[in-house]
Amino acid sequence: MDRDSEDDETATGQATLVEGTARVVAIEDDVPWLEPEQTTSCGGCAASGLCGAKGIGTVASQLARRRFPLPDAPRLVVGDRVVVGVSERALLKASGITYALPLVFMFGAGGVAQWLADSDGITMVSMVAALGVGLIAVRLGGQALSAHGQLAPRFLRRAGSDETCQTTARPAPELND
Amino acid sequence: MQEYVLLMVGAALVNNVILARFLGLCSFMGVTTRVDTAIGMGLATTFVITVSSMGNWAIEGYLLEPYGLGYLRTVTFILVIAGAVQFTEMTVRKISPPLFQMLGIYLPLITTNCAVLGVALIMVETKLSFIAATLFAFASSLGYSLVMVIFAGLRERLALSQVPRIFAGPPIGFIVASLLALAFLGFSGINTN
Numbered sequence: 001m002d003r004d005s006e007d008d009e010t011a012t013g014q015a016t017l018v019e020g021t022a023r024v025v026a027i028e029d030d031v032p033w034l035e036p037e038q039t040t041s042c043g044g045c046a047a048s049g050l051c052g053a054k055g056i057g058t059v060a061s062q063l064a065r066r067r068f069p070l071p072d073a074p075r076l077v078v079g080d081r082v083v084v085g086v087s088e089r090a091l092l093k094a095s096g097i098t099y100a101l102p103l104v105f106m107f108g109a110g111g112v113a114q115w116l117a118d119s120d121g122i123t124m125v126s127m128v129a130a131l132g133v134g135l136i137a138v139r140l141g142g143q144a145l146s147a148h149g150q151l152a153p154r155f156l157r158r159a160g161s162d163e164t165c166q167t168t169a170r171p172a173p174e175l176n177d
Numbered sequence: 178m179q180e181y182v183l184l185m186v187g188a189a190l191v192n193n194v195i196l197a198r199f200l201g202l203c204s205f206m207g208v209t210t211r212v213d214t215a216i217g218m219g220l221a222t223t224f225v226i227t228v229s230s231m232g233n234w235a236i237e238g239y240l241l242e243p244y245g246l247g248y249l250r251t252v253t254f255i256l257v258i259a260g261a262v263q264f265t266e267m268t269v270r271k272i273s274p275p276l277f278q279m280l281g282i283y284l285p286l287i288t289t290n291c292a293v294l295g296v297a298l299i300m301v302e303t304k305l306s307f308i309a310a311t312l313f314a315f316a317s318s319l320g321y322s323l324v325m326v327i328f329a330g331l332r333e334r335l336a337l338s339q340v341p342r343i344f345a346g347p348p349i350g351f352i353v354a355s356l357l358a359l360a361f362l363g364f365s366g367i368n369t370n
Binding site: 088091092094096098099100107110114124128131135136139141142143146152 | 211213214216217220221223224227228231235238268269272273275276306307308311315
Protein backbone atom coordinates (compact mmCIF):
# COMPACT_ATOMS: atom_id res chain seq x y z
CA MET A 1 0.00 0.00 0.00
CA ASP A 2 1.50 3.34 -0.98
CA ARG A 3 1.54 6.45 1.17
CA ASP A 4 -1.47 8.05 -0.54
CA SER A 5 -3.57 5.00 0.04
CA GLU A 6 -2.55 4.97 3.69
CA ASP A 7 -3.52 8.61 4.06
CA ASP A 8 -6.95 7.83 2.67
CA GLU A 9 -7.60 5.30 5.36
CA THR A 10 -9.24 6.27 8.60
CA ALA A 11 -8.56 4.73 11.98
CA THR A 12 -11.35 2.23 11.32
CA GLY A 13 -9.69 1.07 8.13
CA GLN A 14 -12.31 2.55 5.84
CA ALA A 15 -11.34 4.87 2.99
CA THR A 16 -12.42 8.49 3.36
CA LEU A 17 -14.45 9.27 0.29
CA VAL A 18 -16.39 12.22 -0.97
CA GLU A 19 -19.69 10.90 -2.26
CA GLY A 20 -22.01 12.03 -4.98
CA THR A 21 -25.09 10.63 -6.67
CA ALA A 22 -25.21 9.99 -10.41
CA ARG A 23 -27.65 8.53 -12.88
CA VAL A 24 -26.83 6.06 -15.65
CA VAL A 25 -27.62 7.74 -18.97
CA ALA A 26 -26.05 5.33 -21.48
CA ILE A 27 -24.36 1.96 -21.81
CA GLU A 28 -21.57 1.80 -24.38
CA ASP A 29 -19.59 -1.44 -24.86
CA ASP A 30 -20.93 -2.71 -21.53
CA VAL A 31 -19.53 0.34 -19.78
CA PRO A 32 -22.14 2.55 -18.08
CA TRP A 33 -21.89 6.32 -18.58
CA LEU A 34 -23.16 8.42 -15.74
CA GLU A 35 -24.33 11.98 -15.32
CA PRO A 36 -23.80 13.56 -11.91
CA GLU A 37 -26.94 14.78 -10.21
CA GLN A 38 -25.06 17.33 -8.17
CA THR A 39 -23.96 20.02 -10.58
CA THR A 40 -23.58 22.80 -8.05
CA SER A 41 -23.08 22.63 -4.33
CA CYS A 42 -26.82 23.11 -4.02
CA GLY A 43 -29.83 23.05 -6.27
CA GLY A 44 -28.74 20.40 -8.75
CA CYS A 45 -29.55 17.32 -6.75
CA ALA A 46 -32.58 15.15 -6.24
CA ALA A 47 -33.75 17.45 -3.44
CA SER A 48 -33.96 20.45 -5.75
CA GLY A 49 -37.75 20.31 -5.74
CA LEU A 50 -37.63 21.68 -2.22
CA CYS A 51 -34.71 24.02 -2.80
CA GLY A 52 -34.80 27.60 -4.02
CA ALA A 53 -31.25 27.75 -5.33
CA LYS A 54 -31.59 25.54 -8.41
CA GLY A 55 -31.16 26.85 -11.91
CA ILE A 56 -27.49 27.73 -12.21
CA GLY A 57 -25.37 25.11 -13.92
CA THR A 58 -28.15 22.58 -14.27
CA VAL A 59 -28.96 22.94 -17.95
CA ALA A 60 -28.74 19.79 -20.01
CA SER A 61 -25.62 20.84 -21.91
CA GLN A 62 -23.67 21.36 -18.69
CA LEU A 63 -24.83 18.02 -17.33
CA ALA A 64 -23.75 16.31 -20.54
CA ARG A 65 -20.27 17.80 -20.24
CA ARG A 66 -19.77 16.10 -16.90
CA ARG A 67 -20.62 12.58 -18.06
CA PHE A 68 -18.13 9.97 -16.98
CA PRO A 69 -17.65 6.20 -17.44
CA LEU A 70 -17.75 3.78 -14.54
CA PRO A 71 -16.08 0.57 -15.76
CA ASP A 72 -15.86 -1.12 -12.35
CA ALA A 73 -19.61 -0.95 -11.66
CA PRO A 74 -21.78 -4.06 -11.45
CA ARG A 75 -24.48 -4.55 -14.05
CA LEU A 76 -26.41 -1.31 -14.36
CA VAL A 77 -29.19 -0.24 -16.66
CA VAL A 78 -30.08 3.18 -18.00
CA GLY A 79 -31.95 5.17 -15.38
CA ASP A 80 -30.28 3.56 -12.34
CA ARG A 81 -29.15 5.96 -9.63
CA VAL A 82 -25.88 5.09 -7.97
CA VAL A 83 -23.61 6.56 -5.34
CA VAL A 84 -20.03 7.12 -6.50
CA GLY A 85 -17.08 8.30 -4.47
CA VAL A 86 -13.69 9.87 -4.97
CA SER A 87 -10.85 9.90 -2.50
CA GLU A 88 -10.78 12.96 -0.27
CA ARG A 89 -7.03 13.27 -0.71
CA ALA A 90 -7.33 13.03 -4.49
CA LEU A 91 -9.92 15.82 -4.42
CA LEU A 92 -7.56 18.05 -2.46
CA LYS A 93 -4.64 17.23 -4.76
CA ALA A 94 -6.76 17.94 -7.83
CA SER A 95 -7.94 21.26 -6.36
CA GLY A 96 -4.38 22.25 -5.49
CA ILE A 97 -3.04 21.40 -8.95
CA THR A 98 -5.89 23.07 -10.81
CA TYR A 99 -6.23 26.29 -8.86
CA ALA A 100 -3.14 26.84 -6.70
CA LEU A 101 -0.43 25.93 -9.22
CA PRO A 102 -1.28 28.65 -11.79
CA LEU A 103 -1.45 31.22 -8.97
CA VAL A 104 2.03 30.26 -7.78
CA PHE A 105 3.38 30.79 -11.31
CA MET A 106 1.49 34.07 -11.66
CA PHE A 107 2.68 35.60 -8.42
CA GLY A 108 6.24 34.37 -8.99
CA ALA A 109 6.35 36.06 -12.38
CA GLY A 110 4.53 39.15 -11.11
CA GLY A 111 6.93 39.59 -8.20
CA VAL A 112 9.99 39.31 -10.46
CA ALA A 113 8.51 41.67 -13.08
CA GLN A 114 7.54 44.26 -10.47
CA TRP A 115 10.99 44.08 -8.92
CA LEU A 116 12.80 44.41 -12.27
CA ALA A 117 10.56 46.83 -14.19
CA ASP A 118 8.30 48.47 -11.58
CA SER A 119 5.62 48.97 -14.24
CA ASP A 120 1.97 47.96 -14.01
CA GLY A 121 1.77 47.08 -17.70
CA ILE A 122 4.83 44.83 -17.73
CA THR A 123 3.76 43.14 -14.49
CA MET A 124 0.31 42.48 -15.97
CA VAL A 125 1.68 40.98 -19.19
CA SER A 126 4.17 38.80 -17.33
CA MET A 127 1.46 37.51 -14.97
CA VAL A 128 -0.83 36.64 -17.87
CA ALA A 129 2.06 34.82 -19.59
CA ALA A 130 2.81 32.98 -16.35
CA LEU A 131 -0.85 31.97 -16.13
CA GLY A 132 -0.43 30.23 -19.49
CA VAL A 133 2.66 28.42 -18.23
CA GLY A 134 0.76 27.50 -15.07
CA LEU A 135 -2.05 25.99 -17.13
CA ILE A 136 0.48 23.81 -18.94
CA ALA A 137 1.70 22.69 -15.51
CA VAL A 138 -1.93 21.90 -14.61
CA ARG A 139 -2.17 19.68 -17.67
CA LEU A 140 0.97 17.77 -16.66
CA GLY A 141 -0.21 17.47 -13.07
CA GLY A 142 -3.62 16.23 -14.18
CA GLN A 143 -1.99 13.62 -16.41
CA ALA A 144 0.16 12.43 -13.50
CA LEU A 145 -2.85 12.10 -11.18
CA SER A 146 -4.90 10.44 -13.88
CA ALA A 147 -2.11 7.95 -14.61
CA HIS A 148 -2.28 6.81 -10.98
CA GLY A 149 -6.05 6.37 -11.32
CA GLN A 150 -6.69 8.84 -8.51
CA LEU A 151 -9.25 10.90 -10.43
CA ALA A 152 -11.55 8.03 -11.38
CA PRO A 153 -14.75 7.82 -9.33
CA ARG A 154 -15.50 4.46 -7.70
CA PHE A 155 -18.82 2.68 -7.57
CA LEU A 156 -20.03 2.50 -3.96
CA ARG A 157 -23.67 1.34 -4.03
CA ARG A 158 -27.00 1.84 -5.68
CA ALA A 159 -28.68 5.00 -4.42
CA GLY A 160 -31.79 4.68 -2.33
CA SER A 161 -34.88 6.62 -3.30
CA ASP A 162 -34.33 9.02 -0.39
CA GLU A 163 -30.62 9.47 -1.04
CA THR A 164 -29.68 12.92 -2.29
CA CYS A 165 -26.53 14.96 -2.64
CA GLN A 166 -26.31 15.43 1.13
CA THR A 167 -24.50 12.15 1.70
CA THR A 168 -21.15 11.47 3.26
CA ALA A 169 -18.99 8.41 3.43
CA ARG A 170 -16.88 9.44 6.37
CA PRO A 171 -17.18 6.94 9.22
CA ALA A 172 -18.09 8.78 12.43
CA PRO A 173 -14.96 9.13 14.57
CA GLU A 174 -15.26 8.75 18.30
CA LEU A 175 -14.81 12.02 20.12
CA ASN A 176 -13.18 11.98 23.51
CA ASP A 177 -14.41 15.39 24.61
CA MET B 178 7.32 45.13 0.98
CA GLN B 179 5.92 46.02 4.41
CA GLU B 180 2.99 47.84 2.85
CA TYR B 181 2.09 44.75 0.82
CA VAL B 182 2.19 42.55 3.94
CA LEU B 183 -0.04 44.96 5.87
CA LEU B 184 -2.41 45.19 2.91
CA MET B 185 -2.73 41.41 2.78
CA VAL B 186 -3.20 41.02 6.55
CA GLY B 187 -5.85 43.72 6.48
CA ALA B 188 -7.69 42.11 3.57
CA ALA B 189 -7.52 38.55 4.91
CA LEU B 190 -8.13 39.02 8.62
CA VAL B 191 -9.16 42.53 9.68
CA ASN B 192 -11.66 43.14 6.87
CA ASN B 193 -12.48 39.50 6.22
CA VAL B 194 -14.80 39.08 3.25
CA ILE B 195 -17.26 36.82 5.06
CA LEU B 196 -17.11 37.83 8.70
CA ALA B 197 -16.51 41.58 8.40
CA ARG B 198 -18.06 42.46 5.03
CA PHE B 199 -20.73 39.69 5.03
CA LEU B 200 -20.14 38.71 1.40
CA GLY B 201 -20.34 35.16 -0.01
CA LEU B 202 -22.68 33.93 2.69
CA CYS B 203 -24.48 31.48 0.36
CA SER B 204 -21.38 29.37 -0.22
CA PHE B 205 -20.35 29.96 3.40
CA MET B 206 -23.42 28.06 4.58
CA GLY B 207 -23.84 25.79 1.56
CA VAL B 208 -20.38 24.30 0.97
CA THR B 209 -19.08 24.05 4.53
CA THR B 210 -20.54 20.73 5.53
CA ARG B 211 -17.15 19.08 4.98
CA VAL B 212 -13.60 20.40 5.23
CA ASP B 213 -12.44 18.90 1.93
CA THR B 214 -15.22 20.47 -0.11
CA ALA B 215 -14.61 23.77 1.69
CA ILE B 216 -10.93 23.63 0.71
CA GLY B 217 -11.87 22.85 -2.90
CA MET B 218 -14.35 25.70 -3.04
CA GLY B 219 -11.86 28.02 -1.34
CA LEU B 220 -9.13 27.24 -3.86
CA ALA B 221 -11.50 27.64 -6.81
CA THR B 222 -12.76 30.96 -5.47
CA THR B 223 -9.21 32.16 -4.79
CA PHE B 224 -8.26 31.48 -8.38
CA VAL B 225 -11.34 33.15 -9.85
CA ILE B 226 -11.18 36.21 -7.57
CA THR B 227 -7.50 36.75 -8.36
CA VAL B 228 -7.84 36.32 -12.13
CA SER B 229 -11.05 38.34 -12.43
CA SER B 230 -9.59 41.13 -10.27
CA MET B 231 -6.64 41.41 -12.65
CA GLY B 232 -9.07 41.77 -15.55
CA ASN B 233 -11.27 44.20 -13.63
CA TRP B 234 -8.28 46.37 -12.68
CA ALA B 235 -7.20 46.58 -16.33
CA ILE B 236 -10.71 47.46 -17.55
CA GLU B 237 -11.17 50.05 -14.82
CA GLY B 238 -7.73 51.60 -15.36
CA TYR B 239 -7.62 51.62 -19.15
CA LEU B 240 -11.31 51.91 -20.14
CA LEU B 241 -13.90 52.89 -17.54
CA GLU B 242 -12.02 55.61 -15.67
CA PRO B 243 -10.30 57.39 -18.61
CA TYR B 244 -13.54 57.55 -20.63
CA GLY B 245 -15.84 58.41 -17.72
CA LEU B 246 -17.76 55.14 -17.93
CA GLY B 247 -17.87 54.52 -14.20
CA TYR B 248 -21.63 53.97 -14.30
CA LEU B 249 -20.99 50.74 -16.25
CA ARG B 250 -18.64 49.40 -13.60
CA THR B 251 -20.95 46.87 -11.92
CA VAL B 252 -22.28 45.43 -15.19
CA THR B 253 -18.79 45.25 -16.68
CA PHE B 254 -17.33 43.55 -13.63
CA ILE B 255 -20.11 40.96 -13.62
CA LEU B 256 -19.30 40.19 -17.26
CA VAL B 257 -15.59 39.89 -16.48
CA ILE B 258 -16.30 37.54 -13.56
CA ALA B 259 -18.62 35.37 -15.66
CA GLY B 260 -15.97 35.36 -18.39
CA ALA B 261 -13.26 34.33 -15.92
CA VAL B 262 -15.41 31.47 -14.64
CA GLN B 263 -16.21 30.31 -18.17
CA PHE B 264 -12.53 30.61 -19.14
CA THR B 265 -11.53 28.50 -16.16
CA GLU B 266 -14.21 25.90 -16.85
CA MET B 267 -13.38 25.62 -20.55
CA THR B 268 -9.62 25.57 -19.95
CA VAL B 269 -9.75 22.90 -17.27
CA ARG B 270 -12.13 20.84 -19.40
CA LYS B 271 -9.81 21.13 -22.37
CA ILE B 272 -6.47 20.53 -20.70
CA SER B 273 -7.56 17.88 -18.21
CA PRO B 274 -11.01 16.29 -18.55
CA PRO B 275 -10.56 14.08 -15.45
CA LEU B 276 -9.80 17.15 -13.31
CA PHE B 277 -12.81 18.90 -14.80
CA GLN B 278 -15.10 15.99 -13.95
CA MET B 279 -13.88 16.04 -10.39
CA LEU B 280 -13.85 19.81 -9.80
CA GLY B 281 -16.43 21.22 -12.19
CA ILE B 282 -19.10 21.29 -9.50
CA TYR B 283 -17.56 24.34 -7.86
CA LEU B 284 -17.37 26.64 -10.82
CA PRO B 285 -21.02 27.46 -11.56
CA LEU B 286 -21.55 28.43 -7.92
CA ILE B 287 -18.73 30.97 -8.07
CA THR B 288 -20.55 32.92 -10.78
CA THR B 289 -23.24 33.73 -8.25
CA ASN B 290 -20.83 34.40 -5.41
CA CYS B 291 -21.14 38.06 -4.48
CA ALA B 292 -17.75 37.95 -2.74
CA VAL B 293 -16.07 37.95 -6.16
CA LEU B 294 -17.87 41.12 -7.27
CA GLY B 295 -17.53 42.71 -3.84
CA VAL B 296 -13.75 42.29 -3.78
CA ALA B 297 -13.46 43.78 -7.29
CA LEU B 298 -15.56 46.83 -6.36
CA ILE B 299 -13.65 47.43 -3.11
CA MET B 300 -10.37 47.02 -4.99
CA VAL B 301 -11.08 49.75 -7.54
CA GLU B 302 -12.40 52.13 -4.86
CA THR B 303 -9.09 51.97 -3.00
CA LYS B 304 -7.09 53.05 -6.12
CA LEU B 305 -4.29 50.51 -5.75
CA SER B 306 -1.47 49.76 -8.19
CA PHE B 307 -1.81 46.58 -10.27
CA ILE B 308 0.37 44.37 -8.10
CA ALA B 309 -1.15 45.77 -4.88
CA ALA B 310 -4.69 45.27 -6.23
CA THR B 311 -3.90 41.70 -7.23
CA LEU B 312 -2.37 40.96 -3.81
CA PHE B 313 -5.41 42.56 -2.15
CA ALA B 314 -7.76 40.31 -4.13
CA PHE B 315 -5.60 37.25 -3.44
CA ALA B 316 -5.46 37.99 0.30
CA SER B 317 -9.21 38.65 0.45
CA SER B 318 -9.87 35.27 -1.12
CA LEU B 319 -7.38 33.61 1.24
CA GLY B 320 -9.35 35.11 4.13
CA TYR B 321 -12.53 33.75 2.55
CA SER B 322 -10.98 30.28 2.23
CA LEU B 323 -9.64 30.39 5.79
CA VAL B 324 -13.07 31.13 7.25
CA MET B 325 -14.69 28.48 5.03
CA VAL B 326 -12.27 25.81 6.27
CA ILE B 327 -12.56 26.84 9.94
CA PHE B 328 -16.35 26.86 9.75
CA ALA B 329 -16.42 23.51 7.92
CA GLY B 330 -14.29 22.00 10.68
CA LEU B 331 -16.66 23.37 13.30
CA ARG B 332 -19.70 22.03 11.44
CA GLU B 333 -18.12 18.57 11.16
CA ARG B 334 -17.83 18.59 14.96
CA LEU B 335 -21.34 19.95 15.33
CA ALA B 336 -22.73 17.13 13.21
CA LEU B 337 -21.46 14.69 15.82
CA SER B 338 -22.66 16.72 18.80
CA GLN B 339 -25.95 16.43 20.60
CA VAL B 340 -27.71 19.72 19.91
CA PRO B 341 -31.17 20.59 21.28
CA ARG B 342 -33.65 19.76 18.54
CA ILE B 343 -34.80 23.35 18.12
CA PHE B 344 -31.22 24.45 17.34
CA ALA B 345 -30.23 21.47 15.18
CA GLY B 346 -29.03 22.14 11.65
CA PRO B 347 -28.74 25.69 10.29
CA PRO B 348 -29.70 27.50 13.56
CA ILE B 349 -26.68 26.19 15.48
CA GLY B 350 -24.61 26.87 12.35
CA PHE B 351 -25.62 30.53 12.41
CA ILE B 352 -24.90 30.78 16.14
CA VAL B 353 -21.42 29.33 15.61
CA ALA B 354 -20.87 31.68 12.66
CA SER B 355 -21.72 34.65 14.85
CA LEU B 356 -19.24 33.48 17.51
CA LEU B 357 -16.61 33.08 14.79
CA ALA B 358 -17.34 36.62 13.61
CA LEU B 359 -16.87 37.86 17.18
CA ALA B 360 -13.53 36.05 17.32
CA PHE B 361 -12.42 37.70 14.08
CA LEU B 362 -13.47 41.06 15.52
CA GLY B 363 -10.36 40.72 17.66
CA PHE B 364 -8.24 41.33 14.54
CA SER B 365 -9.77 44.79 14.17
CA GLY B 366 -7.33 46.03 16.82
CA ILE B 367 -4.48 45.53 14.36
CA ASN B 368 -3.46 48.79 12.74
CA THR B 369 -2.83 48.09 9.07
CA ASN B 370 -2.70 51.71 7.94
